[in-house]
Amino acid sequence: MTKWTLTQKQKPPENKVETCAENIDASPIDAKNFGDKSLAEIKKISLGRQTIGDWFDVQDSDGPDTVELRGDLRRFDHIGAALSSGELKVVGDAGNFLGGAADGKRLGMSGGRIVITGNVGDYAGHRMRRGEIWICGNVGRFAAAHMVAGTIVIAGKIGHDFAIGMRRGSLIVSQMPILADGRFSDPVESDFLIASLIAPPETGHLVEFWSRLQDQQVSTRRGDRAVGGQGEIVTPH
Amino acid sequence: MTILNGVTIESEFAEAFDMKATRVIITGHDRQWALDATMAMTGFGTSVIACGIETAIERELSPEETPDGRPGFSVLAFAVSGSELEKQIPRRVGQCVLTCPTSALYAGIVGDKSMHPKRIPLGKTIRYFGDGNQISKVTPAAGYAKGRRYWRIPVMDGEFVCEHDVARINGIGGGNFLLLGNSIEAISKACRAAVDAMRDLPDMITPFPGGAARSGSKVGSKYPALFASTNDAFCPTLRTMTPSLLRDDETIAMEIVIDGLSFDAIANSIKVGVTAACKAAGGNGLLRVTAGNYGGKLGKHHFHLAEVMQ
Numbered sequence: 001m002t003k004w005t006l007t008q009k010q011k012p013p014e015n016k017v018e019t020c021a022e023n024i025d026a027s028p029i030d031a032k033n034f035g036d037k038s039l040a041e042i043k044k045i046s047l048g049r050q051t052i053g054d055w056f057d058v059q060d061s062d063g064p065d066t067v068e069l070r071g072d073l074r075r076f077d078h079i080g081a082a083l084s085s086g087e088l089k090v091v092g093d094a095g096n097f098l099g100g101a102a103d104g105k106r107l108g109m110s111g112g113r114i115v116i117t118g119n120v121g122d123y124a125g126h127r128m129r130r131g132e133i134w135i136c137g138n139v140g141r142f143a144a145a146h147m148v149a150g151t152i153v154i155a156g157k158i159g160h161d162f163a164i165g166m167r168r169g170s171l172i173v174s175q176m177p178i179l180a181d182g183r184f185s186d187p188v189e190s191d192f193l194i195a196s197l198i199a200p201p202e203t204g205h206l207v208e209f210w211s212r213l214q215d216q217q218v219s220t221r222r223g224d225r226a227v228g229g230q231g232e233i234v235t236p237h
Numbered sequence: 238m239t240i241l242n243g244v245t246i247e248s249e250f251a252e253a254f255d256m257k258a259t260r261v262i263i264t265g266h267d268r269q270w271a272l273d274a275t276m277a278m279t280g281f282g283t284s285v286i287a288c289g290i291e292t293a294i295e296r297e298l299s300p301e302e303t304p305d306g307r308p309g310f311s312v313l314a315f316a317v318s319g320s321e322l323e324k325q326i327p328r329r330v331g332q333c334v335l336t337c338p339t340s341a342l343y344a345g346i347v348g349d350k351s352m353h354p355k356r357i358p359l360g361k362t363i364r365y366f367g368d369g370n371q372i373s374k375v376t377p378a379a380g381y382a383k384g385r386r387y388w389r390i391p392v393m394d395g396e397f398v399c400e401h402d403v404a405r406i407n408g409i410g411g412g413n414f415l416l417l418g419n420s421i422e423a424i425s426k427a428c429r430a431a432v433d434a435m436r437d438l439p440d441m442i443t444p445f446p447g448g449a450a451r452s453g454s455k456v457g458s459k460y461p462a463l464f465a466s467t468n469d470a471f472c473p474t475l476r477t478m479t480p481s482l483l484r485d486d487e488t489i490a491m492e493i494v495i496d497g498l499s500f501d502a503i504a505n506s507i508k509v510g511v512t513a514a515c516k517a518a519g520g521n522g523l524l525r526v527t528a529g530n531y532g533g534k535l536g537k538h539h540f541h542l543a544e545v546m547q
Binding site: 084113130131132149151170193198199214230232 | 304305306307341370372373374375376377378382383384385387389395396398
């Protein structure tokens with residue numbers, strides 16, 4: 001059992017038209033890829049044109065199998081795309097397709113927990129299959145698009161085109177976002193007992209947000225009806 | 238033989254058997270609903286002879302002790318085989334817990350397949366009642382490498398939350414002691430004192446009505462179809478007809494039967510129960526305490542009263 005801490009050494013260049021800089025596919029950063037490797041081998045894992053060692057200092061310590069990324073990762077896409085168990089935490093912001101299907105695959109993360117202390121780019125949870133994503137900050141456009149199942153908790157603000165094509169899963173949000181017309185049901189008030197069985201990460205104000213779900217009723221909207229979806233968007237009433 | 242508060246404790250032993258066991262936790266919006274679901278679930282669960290399982294409340298849980306922070310009860314269940322337990326538990330969950338307003342059901346033994354490979358289905362089968370509207374939630378938890386799985390099944394008061402499955406573990410059934418005396422009042426008092434004292438002990442139950450059985454049984458019968466029949470050696474009305482184990486001044490016997498998750502849990506509960514019974518009714522109608530066995534040939538767990546009471 002190992003906890004790996006990856007601290008950013010250099011920031012990627014801004015994504016401007018002049019530089020045509022590509023975003024970095026961070027999906028290989030995963031505890032199950034690290035399990036039997038030495039620190040030197042982990043540093044050699046390829047992230048597209050460069051390696052983990054080019055971008056990060058890597059340290060390991062005793063602890064449950066987790067990976068913690070520290071730095072400004074707005075240009076790092078597909079973080080946790082292949083996660084199936086354990087925890088992956090980003091102390092900072094994360095890029096697009098967080099936990100979302102990478103590398104032409106049909107499905108995104110299939111288990112475990114991703115925790116982001118900052119903000120997240122577009123397409124968070126795209127085609128995710130199972131597991132949990134906890135976001136302390138804001139999310140960009142198309143979050144939870146084509147979500148297959150799983151849980152995404154968002155304590156901050158939410159961009160447009162939320163949950164488009166969502167089939168199943170739970171989106172637990174601090175306030176109900178503007179949704180595309182007709183795709184989701186009217187809100188229904190109810191208790192939300194399952195909240196008491198899920199322990200939130202003790203990060204940011206997630207604990208405080210989560211206690212609101214347990215102490216009061218919630219409003220739930222179901223959809224996306226355009227795809228026959230049975231997903232739910234839940235917010236404290 | 239020892240004497241406690243004027244009561245003779247025989248140097249006999251209780252003979253108990255290996256069983257398969259599990260524990261579930263039932264909660265409700267308030268204590269009454271939790272109790273209603275639990276009483277239904279554990280009803281008709283006195284003896285494996287015809288009930289399929291022996292099951293009862295292990296103890297009441299405070300909201301701080303339950304997974305969802307509501308009032309609840311922990312229930313132990315024992316069966317002669319794993320397959321019987323796998324049959325009985327989902328049946329009772331479906332008819333007695335799912336049906337009870339506000340109830341929820343959780344595994345009472347923590348750990349996934351890597352810790353306890355044998356599993357009893359809970360929500361794994363009951364989820365289909367949701368007719369496709371059921372929702373699964375898997376969340377990280379200590380002892381579960383892949384997370385702990387719950388099912389949310391839409392029902393008429395909201396959602397029935399039910400854990401996916403629970404571990405099946407080994408248990409011991411048939412621990413016992415007999416209270417012998419000369420009045421119904423005295424032996425009832427002794428019985429109730431014993432069961433009250435044993436009520437909150439962990440890892441054991443007394444599944445019979447009020448914790449006690451008056452129809453102690455022996456192996457076999459004159460009727461070929463029956464494999465158990467009345468324990469005539471302790472029947473007062475047969476004292477002059479059969480080789481009786483009752484003494485002349487003993488006119489009544491009641492048996493407290495104990496199922497437990499470990500030898501120590503049963504041994505400790507016998508000590509607690511016998512002590513309480515002797516204190517309550519010693520010198521006042523409770524004359525003797527003994528234990529039931531089959532000569533040591535049938536069950537491998539022997540609870541010698543003399544050792545247990547030390």
